[in-house]
Amino acid sequence: MILYFQILKIMKIMNNINVIIVEDHEIFRNGLKYAIGNLDNITVIAEFNNGQECLDNINNYDVDLIFMDIKMPILDGIQTTTQLIKKYPNLKIIALTVFEDDKYLQNMIDAGAKGFILKNTKKQELKIAIQSVLNNNTYYSQKLLKYFNNQQNSNKKIFSKIEIEILQLISKGLNDDICEILYINKDILEQHKIELMNKTNSKDIIDLISYSLNNNIVTFQELDI
Numbered sequence: 001m002i003l004y005f006q007i008l009k010i011m012k013i014m015n016n017i018n019v020i021i022v023e024d025h026e027i028f029r030n031g032l033k034y035a036i037g038n039l040d041n042i043t044v045i046a047e048f049n050n051g052q053e054c055l056d057n058i059n060n061y062d063v064d065l066i067f068m069d070i071k072m073p074i075l076d077g078i079q080t081t082t083q084l085i086k087k088y089p090n091l092k093i094i095a096l097t098v099f100e101d102d103k104y105l106q107n108m109i110d111a112g113a114k115g116f117i118l119k120n121t122k123k124q125e126l127k128i129a130i131q132s133v134l135n136n137n138t139y140y141s142q143k144l145l146k147y148f149n150n151q152q153n154s155n156k157k158i159f160s161k162i163e164i165e166i167l168q169l170i171s172k173g174l175n176d177d178i179c180e181i182l183y184i185n186k187d188i189l190e191q192h193k194i195e196l197m198n199k200t201n202s203k204d205i206i207d208l209i210s211y212s213l214n215n216n217i218v219t220f221q222e223l224d225i
Contacts, residue, residue, distance in 0.1 A: 016041050017042045018043055018062055019036060019044050019067065020047070020067070021033060021046075021048070022047075022054045022068050023067070031120075032067060036126065038123055039127050050074040051074065051077060055080060065091075066091065066094070067096050068081055068094065068113065069095075069096045069097075070096065077108065078107045081093050092114055092133045093115075094114065094115035094116070094130070095117070096117060097116060097117075105144065114137075114138050115138060115139040116141055118144070125142075128209075131206065135206070137207060137210055138214070162192065163195070164217060166178060166182070166193070167196060167211075171218040
């Protein structure tokens, strides 16, 4: 059986990912830096206490992704993100939050953030969030999904029972075993996979897993990690 961490390893190989953390609370900043330090090929190259420090120094760094706190002194994450995306439209930003306040989340979306995680996010979710955003997808922490699902209800996609089962099994790291579990042949399975890719705008299995997590089709507790 292909385990979930093995699926992550077959993603397209990337060079080292350079990350900046913008967070005014040292305890959260250090915790995030420690978690990132345990991930392969991802390096924290700078840390800033507020958005103004980030804007003043960003030109000195070759950065791929910024973790941005939302509420900070001097210049908050919303204003900072707006200015960064205006100047660097391809820059990826993941918002850090302890809030479940719709106003802050929507403002960060409008500013250009592509991901949202809670400040106490665990290593496994952190890695998926980084890879999802760098692959031009969005990522929402599961604890924030209630808000995002409400925002997207009008565009909610409809899946058949077997499609839901396939998404769940794929997310758990299964491949050929799916045919035996669901009593279908490989051709039928491949047809369903193609249809799921189309429905979810996914390019590969990792995108499907990210979609399943973001839409609460599968939880981290169910993954075979």
